[in-house]
Amino acid sequence: MRELKILGVVIFFTLVVYIGVEPFAHSQMHPHVAPANFNFQEESIDYATEEVKKAEEKLDEAKSNNKNVEIAENQLKADKKLLDSTTTFWNEIAKIDLSKGDATKGAETFMNAGCVGCHGIKSQGMPSPMDDATASASFGVVPPDLSTAGKLYDGTFLAALIKDPVKALKVEHKFSETKPHPMPQFFGLGGDMNQELADIVAYLKSIAPKTLKDEEVFENACQRCHDIKYAKRFSNTEKGALANYMGSTPPDLSMMIRSKGKDYLQTFINNPQKQLHGTAMPRVGLTKESQEQVINFLEDTGDRKKEERESLGMKVVGFMIIFTILAYLWKVKIWREVH
Known part of the structure; x- marks a missing residue:
């Protein structure tokens, strides 16, 4: 009977840690963020x-602590300004009718x-104009x-990226008028800019x-910046x-899938700022299918033994359940003979 009481105490405190302490610790280390959203206009404005x-x-x-009020006020002003510009930008992108894009004209506009x-x-048949170095x-x-690009990326995102890379990639904190993004904005060729964007897409x-x-x-979406040595890709x-x-x-x-997990990466790739605010990594703009790939x-590269590991668990x-039962029965038998 005493063993059962001890077991009950162990189970109780295990449940307290697992149900009470662990979720709290996880929430502090990995705060909840909104899930990945592939409607990039909606995602940008919501964020x-x-x-x-x-x-x-x-x-x-x-204000309640009477500390750093001016800093907080400036941050609020900056965030409101960003919300206004983000809303304006994506509302303009929403006016582009991608269904009316003309691929032939798009090729001419591209050139x-x-x-x-x-x-x-x-x-x-158009190689890169510069060598990598x-x-x-x-x-x-x-x-x-x-x-x-037309397969990897969402069409609306492509139009937004061409029009204003800084807005589309969510790197306003990194680039500005005094520090311009390497890819310039598209201001059109003198005609209907929205139609020109639709044609290029x-x-x-x-x-x-x-x-x-x-x-x-x-290779096409990530390898310009990231190595993955397990796959011999650099x-x-x-x-x-x-x-x-x-x-x-x-x-x-190589080990990112094991260190961060699939759920984290799904959100991070869709919008890195959600998981790592201020990171220099741009939003990639992949379709849901491409992101899953x-x-x-x-x-496949960093966690090849996942299924084997989970089945072994x-x-x-x-085994531990069976071993516990056998150990308990053996204990009962020994003590019965002693008494």
């Missing part, structure tokens, strides 16, 4: 709105707008080849492959230039 709410709460707290000055499209030194990161969609392997998605951007551009060297992603590749639990 900016949430930042304003947080700033208002911090201002109320600062006339000077996009080929930085980007190659190897699938169309020159591009790294010029831009800080090698501009992507756009052969697969239609062109990129028309030349994109119908399918891509997981590793191809990773960034083609010069490391020193990349570190200077980003503020630090982007991490090798990136995560699948990270799992259940076997260990089963």
